[in-house]
Amino acid sequence: MIEAELKARVHAPEAVMRQLEARAAARVEVYRDTYYDRPDGSLENAGEELRVRTVHGADGTRTVLTYKGPVVDEASGSKPEHETRVEDAEAAHAILRGLGHVPFIAFEKRCRNYDFEARGRKMLATLVRVPEIEGTFLEVETLADEDEVTVALDDIRVVLAELGIGPDDLTRETYTGAVAAQRR
Numbered sequence: 001m002i003e004a005e006l007k008a009r010v011h012a013p014e015a016v017m018r019q020l021e022a023r024a025a026a027r028v029e030v031y032r033d034t035y036y037d038r039p040d041g042s043l044e045n046a047g048e049e050l051r052v053r054t055v056h057g058a059d060g061t062r063t064v065l066t067y068k069g070p071v072v073d074e075a076s077g078s079k080p081e082h083e084t085r086v087e088d089a090e091a092a093h094a095i096l097r098g099l100g101h102v103p104f105i106a107f108e109k110r111c112r113n114y115d116f117e118a119r120g121r122k123m124l125a126t127l128v129r130v131p132e133i134e135g136t137f138l139e140v141e142t143l144a145d146e147d148e149v150t151v152a153l154d155d156i157r158v159v160l161a162e163l164g165i166g167p168d169d170l171t172r173e174t175y176t177g178a179v180a181a182q183r184r
Contacts, residue, residue: 004152005141
């Protein structure tokens with residue numbers, strides 16, 4: 001499956017949050033993400049991602065290992081995603097290091113997640129603040145087969161428009177790139 005996703009800068013976060021809360025209850029979580037690469041940077045150069053994410057929320061703590069393949073939709077940056085829960089975060093980190101991967105960048109994301117249905121699809125909207133980056137972001141995503149990514153992205157654009165997010169607000173900026181730029 002492809003994670004069809006659009007990300008936007010939000011200029012009125014409180015207004016968007018109120019609209020999302022009318023659709024679903026918020027799940028407030030803090031993500032601690034560590035991205036890995038090969039020592040030669042070949043994963044990043046190929047547009048691939050390998051991440052260990054530990055999520056802290058009201059329901060406890062969980063860790064997931066994620067691999068994202070190269071972009072399948074250039075305009076949105078949507079990628080195939082494979083994710084699995086892991087029981088032991090430290091073991092996951094040790095396995096990746098043992099396989100020769102090196103931590104590329106690590107940072108924290110503060111998220112308000114909203115699960116809801118729209119346009120016949122399960123959607124996840126996430127308001128995101130990254131302490132090292134100025135501003136608030138909104139990610140809206142849904143899973144789609146590769147041949148329906150364009151239609152899924154159109155459905156996401158409708159949801160964004162309903163939330164007052166226009167095409168000029170969309171961004172392809174990555175958190176990893178923005179955090180790395182802040183640290184230079």
